[in-house]
Amino acid sequence: MGLLRLLVIVVVIWLALSVIKWLRHRVIKERNTRSAPEVTRMVRCAYCGLYVTSDEAVRAGDQTFCSSEHKASLNRNHSS
Ligand SMILES: [Zn+2]
Structure with a gap:
């Protein structure tokens, strides 16, 4: 049971990191598309x-x- 719980925790942490990474990527992309047409x-x-x-x-x-x-x-x- 302990191993399963550890696996769940690892998966949750991995998912959280993936979401943060994706959000960061999206913000950078949005900034680039927003500033480009302004020029x-x-x-x-x-x-x-x-x-x-x-x-x-x-x-x-x-x-x-x-x-x-x-x-x-x-x-x-x-x-x-
Ligand atoms: Zn004119």
Whole structure:
């Protein structure tokens, strides 16, 4: 009976370690996938539909534009 109990304990410890290992692996993987698109995030110009990086994009509220000219063009269209 003692040997069986020891075997159960060993299996439980092994399972716990496996779960910890798996969770760690998943967290690292999630971090990598989360940080990668942040660098090369593309946003669409609301005026011409061109895709530009979020660094280059001109923002107006929740809309993004490829240039300040297109931002101004859309504002002009809305007012007229
Ligand atoms: Zn544009």
